[in-house]
Amino acid sequence: MALVQRLKDSGLVDRAFNHLVIGAHVPNAPRVCRWRRGHLHGGRRRMRYRRIMTSRLRRRSLPVAGFVAAAAMLVGCAPSIENLVRLSLADSIEEAQDSMWEHRGTIVTDPEVTIAELSLASDLRDGTDELDGNPLKLLALDKRGDSTTLTLLAFGGAQTGGGWWYEQRQGAVCFTLTFPRGEEIVETGPADCPSIPELDGIEDVVPLEELDVRITATKADYPDSVCQCYSGSECDCPGG
Secondary structure, rough: OOOHHHHHOHHHHHHHHHHHHOOOOOOOOOOOOOOOHHHOOOOOOOOOOOOOOHHHHHHHHHHHHHHHHHHHHHHHOOOOOOHHHHHHHHHHHHHHHHHOOHHHHHHHOOOOHHHHHOOOOOOOOOOOOOOOOOEEEEEEEEEEOOOEEEEEEEEEEEEEOOOOOOEEEEEEEEEEEEEEEOOOOEEEEEEEOOHHHOOOOOEEEHHHOOOOOOEEEEEHHHHOOOOOOOOOOOOOOOOO
């Protein structure tokens, strides 16, 4: 137990888990025993983590995976795979918000053309997948009054452990994105998942209410990029 205490005091387990879950060490990150998505993101700043199941993360984490897993079991800090799936699903929803933010105006005025031409989601409304590789699926489109609402299906997943001892799990969530006309806002709401073949074999179909996810996306989430000029090139920045 003295070794366990030294591991906890040194912060090595916390730093290694930041590496495993986020994909890189985050300076001054809070203790990762708090498995809430806001902490992993450093509050609401959009520091994206890589999904646990990606090969790149597994390659980077392999040298410490066995040590950290053993230490985590001893100190009781390891997240459950169900929590990791929920983190992945929350990230998938925010990726959908991000991909559609700059097109919110045309989604209101001409949603069918916008979604099809920009491949924002695969259309499942006729019951068949277009097989275009898009992980985001369009289940319904409701255009009424001054807003358009999309009902969407997103997927996520996680893997823990490695070698002979690992667990893999997939998840899905259905939700709506509403785009009010003339407003710099996208609202996210819950939706029921239909019985479709795409959900066969998915272990966790999670309601939106169980996810720690951004519900309202606003202009504050997408600040303007800094305009920079470079020597020897034309400058379009205000004031030259």
